[in-house]
Every structure is written in structure tokens, then in C-alpha cells.
Amino acid sequence: MIWQIDLSVLSLVVICAFATIMVKDLLSAAIIFGAYSFLMCLLWTEMGAVDVAFTEASVGAGVSTILFIAAAYQTTRIVKARRRGRLSSKIIGLGAAVVMGLVLLAAEAHFPGFGDPGSPASLHLSPYYITHTLADTAVPNMVTSVLADYRGFDTMFETAVIFTAGLAVIAILRRVKQADRCELPEPVAISKGYEDTIIRFVSRQLVPFMQLFALYVVAHGHHSPGGGFQGGVILGASFILLAISYDLNLVISRMSEKTNIMLGNIGVLIYAGIGFLCLLLGANFLDYSVLSKILPATDNIMARSHGMLGIEIGVAIAVMAIVIAIYLNLSSHGKLDKGL
């Protein structure tokens, strides 16, 4: 760690965070938030947390910026000036915030310091993973083995959370044409410029490489940073690129709403199904080592590696489908007719 870089990036992060809150234009706020995410990604990389940085770059800076922009485009860009609250309520709020902050600061003194080698996590937990991962699971990337094997439950429910988020977006936004009660202002029509040959040609050339890279990220997550979440998000982003440079119908003709929901289900089911398969074979839920009984030519250790690959594929399918579904609904008012 080089403290000069840390300090400058961290101060930029704080500036970006304040700017995101202060800016009145929501589109600018979304873009500044994207910059914030990229700076956080730099910071993670600099601390050596490359997997987290990868996730931050693909999810935080990439897809969520697009989703924010789509949402701001379909609703309203300018924040209305809020009605001023009464002074007494402001004072109460400030007092509560200050007291809470002081309590947190007082509690913070009892925690071990940042990167303290004597803290319980560094003494017992981390050395276990560092020394046992390769022997237990034959996976060089410790982060993947911790995420997908040692703490498989956690990741399974993260996938379920993403799936639920997609369902919630569909449930709230999706509107069938006949039952269109709620009248929103029509978005500003984009003129003929969206049929741009250059943009279409280049995105058509880039999409296969993006998808190939996404598959590489999923499959190579055992050896390098990456995994199901990042790969799934990149796969989804390639479809979003198509939807932006062409139109929504092209994407819908390939990934229809039904397909998306089906794939989201299938992804979570693959994950949970592998867990249940382990139960059926007589071990604990998500204990992949018993999979060696049914997988050909694997011992207990390689079975854990293959089990992780299986659930990463499930995660990638679910995340891809849900990202596409959320974008399609957000960018078209839930009508799925025409988007950005």
C-alpha cells in the first residue's frame, strides 16, 4: 500500500460521494456515482482485494449506472427543492446523528485496528483458509473457494436476493397494455439518431467478445479474480449494449420476458439443486465432496472444485437473466415496447 495514492483516491471518493448527494440533476448524480464506483474499485485493487474490485467495476460502475440512468430517464431528471422542515425537527435530527456517531466512535476504539495481525480474524480464520484451501478444494483463488464452498449458504441467498430483486422490479413496473391505469408523461422521443450505423456496427462487433470474456470470467473464476456474479453481469451488459444501440425488440426477440424469468429460476435452482444433490448423496447441504460418487474420475477434492464451478454457472445464469429483466422493465416503463 502506498499511502499517497490511498490518500488521494480516498479524498476523491469522499468528494464524489458528496457531489452525488448535492447535485440536483439526477443524471449527473448517476454519472458521478459511476465515477465514485470506479474510484472505489481502484481502492480495492490497491488493497489487494481484486475480486471485490472486479465486482465493483462490473456491478457498481457498469450496470447500476446504466440502471440509474434508465430510471432517471423514465421518471424525472431534476430534484425538486424540498420543503424546509421545522427548525426543532432539524435540531432533533442533528442531535440524534451526533449522539449515534459518538457512540459508534466510542465503540470503534474496542475493535482491532485495520489489518491488525493480532486480531482474531487474522489469527484464526484467515490462516485456516490460506493454508487449507488448496489442499481441501484444489482451487488456487481463495476468494472463490470461500464464497462458493466454505460459505456456500451465504452466496446462495445472495443469488436468491438478486432473483427476488428482479421479481420485485417486474412486479412493480411491468404493465400490460390494456390495464394501463397509471399515466406517466411520455418520455422525450429520441430522434432518428439512434439508428446510427457506426454505433450499431461497433456494438455488433463487440458483443461476441464481451460474451466470450464473460464466459471466461465464469469458468476461470477458480484461478483468477471473477466468478458467477461478475460473469453474469457482463453477459447481461452485452445484451444491454444491444438494447441501447439497436432497440429493445431485438433483445426481447432473443431473451423474452418468459425466458428471462425461466433462466433466473433455473440459475437459483441449479445452485440449490447441487446442494440437495449433496443431501441425497448423504452429506450436508452444499458439501460438494460427495459429488465424487456420481462425477466420473474425480476424487473428493476435485469434486469440490467441480461443485463450485456448477454453482458459479447457476449464479451467472440467474444474474444475467435478472439484469436483463430489470433493464428491460426500467427502460421502457414496464411496457417492453420501446426503450432508451
Added chain:
Amino acid sequence: MNIVVIFLIVAGLVFFFATTVGLLRFPDFYSRMHAAGKGDTLSSLLMLGGLALYEFHEINFATILVGVKILLIVVFIFMASPTATHAITDAGFESGVQPWQKEKTEGESP
């Protein structure tokens, strides 16, 4: 070898600096996009090319792999960045941003 690498990276930094100055000082949207698009692409190419060349100072499988990956990034930046610039400029043109002129003249459409 090292001299070439240093030259490439320093040239990239110089172009990045020019890009930043242009972005801040140019008068209107189109000239700013001109600075951002061209300078950004060129300086990224130069710096990444320098880094790739630096990887090749020791020829073995690992360094060649890293160098080729950096060169692939260069290729994709070379494709994507001008297209993005084009898309933004086009969107600005479509939504009717008027180009800057030294003296305001009537009836001169871009």
C-alpha cells in the same frame, strides 16, 4: 528498450494532460468532445502500449500472456472509445446543441 517504454508512457501522460486542459478550456460541447475523444484514445494507446512493451522485457510464457492481454485491451479501447465519443457527440447534435462560433451569426446551421 526501457527508453522506448519511458518515451511511450511519458508521451501518453503528455497527451492526457493536453486532453484535460482541452476538456477544461475549450468553449463548447463539440470541441470538448474532440479533445476528450482523440486525446483519451491516443494517450491510453500509448500508455498501454508502453506497459505491454515493458512486459516483454523478459521473454517467457507468463510475460507474453500478460503483454498480449494488454494489447487486446488496447484493441478494444481503440474500437470502443471513438465509438463512444461519436455516440455522445451524435446525441448532442441530435438534441440540438449549437456549435460555438467566435461571433454570433444568424442563419448559419451546422
